[in-house]
């Protein structure tokens with residue numbers, strides 16, 4: 001499978017990075033850290049059209065499966081991921097052709113936080129985005145990292161996630 005894991009955290013070596021690198025390794029997926037790219041806020045005038053958003057989208061539409069990795073920040077996705085999703089609006093306006101290529105693409109979200117569970121409505125935003133864009137939303141993986149990311153502690157959940165998405 002031609003998979004892609006996209007890390008959207010405020011740090012490249014933190015809990016979400018460690019979880020997403022493990023998932024990328026197990027899926028033999030390519031790995032992209034949004035912190036290493038220049039993707040600016042949505043601009044109604046599209047003055048940012050030459051930043052790194054479109055090249056990343058061109059890579060995404062060639063994938064068979066895309067995993068978005070985010071920490072839970074204030075009960076929601078990270079600002080990096082929200083900024084990235086805001087830019088999907090470019091695909092409904094000036095880059096429609098590219099946007100159409102997203103249809104049917106399976107996506108999933110993996111997340112870390114310190115609470116025992118994901119906030120109750122955390123998944124809704126991704127389900128709605130996927131629905132709007134014609135993406136296929138697959139089940140998420142959440143790892144509580146109250147004491148930092150401990151791979152051993154999450155092995156079973158990671159394996160369960162990999163089993164679910166491969167079916």
Ligand SMILES: Cc1cc2nc3c(=O)[nH]c(=O)nc-3n(C[C@H](O)[C@H](O)[C@H](O)COP(=O)(O)O)c2cc1C
Nearest residue numbers: 009014015016071072073074075112113114115145
């Ligand atoms: C700004 C900020 C907001 C946070 N908000 C939440 C939250 O609402 N729920 C939660 O479970 N954890 C929250 N946390 C904890 C992080 O989600 C948790 O430490 C996560 O594993 C950090 O991932 P990172 O190392 O990729 O940043 C927050 C942390 C920060 C820095």
